Amino acid sequence: MNFKNLKKIVALTLLLALTATQPLVSAQKHAKSQNLTGEQRIVHVLNRLGFGARPGDVERVKAMGLENYINQQLNPEKISDTVAENKVRDLNVLNMTTAELYEKFPQPGQLLRQLQARGKLPADLAEARENRVKGGANSTSTEMPSTEMPKRDSTPASMPSTEMAPNAARNNQNPQPGNPLENEKYRQLLQDYYRENGLQQPQRIMAELHASRILRAVYSERQLQEVMVDFWTNHFNVFAGKGADRWLLPSYDRDTIRPNALSKFSTLLQATAQSPAMLFYLDNFQSVSPNANANRGRGLLQQLRAEQRPQQQRRGINENYARELMELHTLGVDGGYTQKDVQEVARCFTGWTIFQPRGGAAAVNAMMGEGARRNAGTFFFNQRVHDDGEKTVLGHKIPAGGGIKDGLMVLDILAHHPSTAKFIATKLVRHFVADNPPQALVDRAAATFTKTDGDIRETLKTIFFSKEFNSTESYRAKIKRPFELVVSAMRTLGADTNGGPQTHQWIARMGEPLYGFQTPNGYSDAAESWVNTGALLERMNFGLALANNRIPGTRVSLSKLNGDQAKVMDEYLKTLLAGEISSATRETLLKQLDPADPVTKVVGLILGTPEFQRQ
Numbered sequence: 001m002n003f004k005n006l007k008k009i010v011a012l013t014l015l016l017a018l019t020a021t022q023p024l025v026s027a028q029k030h031a032k033s034q035n036l037t038g039e040q041r042i043v044h045v046l047n048r049l050g051f052g053a054r055p056g057d058v059e060r061v062k063a064m065g066l067e068n069y070i071n072q073q074l075n076p077e078k079i080s081d082t083v084a085e086n087k088v089r090d091l092n093v094l095n096m097t098t099a100e101l102y103e104k105f106p107q108p109g110q111l112l113r114q115l116q117a118r119g120k121l122p123a124d125l126a127e128a129r130e131n132r133v134k135g136g137a138n139s140t141s142t143e144m145p146s147t148e149m150p151k152r153d154s155t156p157a158s159m160p161s162t163e164m165a166p167n168a169a170r171n172n173q174n175p176q177p178g179n180p181l182e183n184e185k186y187r188q189l190l191q192d193y194y195r196e197n198g199l200q201q202p203q204r205i206m207a208e209l210h211a212s213r214i215l216r217a218v219y220s221e222r223q224l225q226e227v228m229v230d231f232w233t234n235h236f237n238v239f240a241g242k243g244a245d246r247w248l249l250p251s252y253d254r255d256t257i258r259p260n261a262l263s264k265f266s267t268l269l270q271a272t273a274q275s276p277a278m279l280f281y282l283d284n285f286q287s288v289s290p291n292a293n294a295n296r297g298r299g300l301l302q303q304l305r306a307e308q309r310p311q312q313q314r315r316g317i318n319e320n321y322a323r324e325l326m327e328l329h330t331l332g333v334d335g336g337y338t339q340k341d342v343q344e345v346a347r348c349f350t351g352w353t354i355f356q357p358r359g360g361a362a363a364v365n366a367m368m369g370e371g372a373r374r375n376a377g378t379f380f381f382n383q384r385v386h387d388d389g390e391k392t393v394l395g396h397k398i399p400a401g402g403g404i405k406d407g408l409m410v411l412d413i414l415a416h417h418p419s420t421a422k423f424i425a426t427k428l429v430r431h432f433v434a435d436n437p438p439q440a441l442v443d444r445a446a447a448t449f450t451k452t453d454g455d456i457r458e459t460l461k462t463i464f465f466s467k468e469f470n471s472t473e474s475y476r477a478k479i480k481r482p483f484e485l486v487v488s489a490m491r492t493l494g495a496d497t498n499g500g501p502q503t504h505q506w507i508a509r510m511g512e513p514l515y516g517f518q519t520p521n522g523y524s525d526a527a528e529s530w531v532n533t534g535a536l537l538e539r540m541n542f543g544l545a546l547a548n549n550r551i552p553g554t555r556v557s558l559s560k561l562n563g564d565q566a567k568v569m570d571e572y573l574k575t576l577l578a579g580e581i582s583s584a585t586r587e588t589l590l591k592q593l594d595p596a597d598p599v600t601k602v603v604g605l606i607l608g609t610p611e612f613q614r615q
Helices: 003-020 026-031 038-048 057-064 066-073 082-087 098-104 108-117 123-134 166-170 180-196 203-219 223-235 245-260 265-273 276-281 298-311 320-329 339-348 361-368 370-374 405-415 418-432 439-451 456-464 482-492 501-509 533-547 565-577 583-592 598-607
Strands: 352-355 378-381 391-393 396-398
Touching: 038 057, 038 066, 057 066, 066 223, 082 203, 098 245, 098 370, 108 123, 123 180, 203 223, 203 245, 203 482, 203 501, 223 245, 223 418, 245 265, 245 276, 265 320, 265 405, 276 352, 276 378, 320 339, 320 405, 339 391, 339 405, 391 405, 396 405, 418 439, 418 456, 439 456, 482 501, 482 533, 501 533
Parallel strands: none
Antiparallel strands: 352 378, 391 396
């Protein structure tokens, strides 16, 4: 990099860092003494209820009326979504059951164990596997990752796991020991076996799920639906890098989150509680009463223990889900529960587990029949390992002998608790209005939540038609998270994308790999987690890459305007930011332009400004 280019980058980075700390741009400050204009309200709604305006969207909403548009978005089932549906039509993973995913995309270590158990492990693959281990290679590299729950500590939101960030893995200073030739032979034989038997590597599952999230967010007419899918996926966070969750997440997205994103909160809560992805992530599938009679249902318990054997988990009650259910999913950390409540809730959820949680049905198919193969990775309640004694949760007595009703009673208690109404209302207002949620609006939203039995749609309606939501203070007051930034940039420029790996890698580079947050609290919704010089530089680099068509699988077509650089700048400021930018930022951007390429350069730079980062 020459000194001239370095100076430009440093100058622009300083500009971004400095202006990003200002709550509002100068044009917005001028508007503070006024109400939002009609066009500003439309832009505001398109940015908050969706992922930004496409070319022509402002005019379309103006023609149909803003209130009509909001009500339409609140009822997505009435909106035709043919374009988005066609975009994801060829992503086969989305329509496969978990059992089918286990069979089509087997985890290598699991596959080899199954073949060996059935006496069908090819001799050359068995030999390569043994030589690889003898050579000192990490024998667990093709095994299921540990199911130990990661601690919720200071892990930064911008620190993806090595599984989700290939560059980090490549930079590891402690490479695997062993003969690399043996490793290469082993990998090649595995690839040959997969190909010859019509199998695919499990990495494909997440690649298609990532693509579907990006494609739907970019192309869907049901923008609020996609925003709420993103919101609840983060609220009920599940980390893809933990054990079997990679295979369980397509069902989580399709069957748990999407159908319930605008339903009753109690329905969504139960769906997540019975989701195999959540049961696995928070270890509840292994939670059993220590007093359970191991001799009852011996065959089933043997099966469950066989799949748990690689981790040597000690049988007993696991409190992970019970704690996060109250702290993160419902009541909030100050919601009034005690450690005793955590223990009692954990007892209520013993026996809530997964049939064949790691996809071992193929190994036991001959013994347990076709049903075992079809039902791998599905929820079931195992009465034999449930603690059926009396419990007390938040002052409510749960009678002995309730079975699965114990857990259902807990969910009902939590869904209708005043602390839950306050906690969910606060998160929704923070997401849609401001990092510091106006208390008056939180109180009204919580009251609606309570009055409507936790109706998410009605709670959102209270927020969207509030004076706080439509105020100048909330206009462009939220920082876009990386996923929101990438999608909004593509929509604003009318880009065509396949949602492929390179797009997801950009989202990950900016700190938000999809399904990549390790701890249960999910990504932060506050600006302070996303605004720093390094992150802003990555955002600027993304803008330049997008504008210059340097993202494989994504194309933008920028019309070549006639006129000088200032005219090009102003035309694109109007297109991308409704013309709202500080004079200082405009002048600084103008100085960075290359006379030979004013269009792509100006678009890339505008996408990197703090003004575009805000919504």
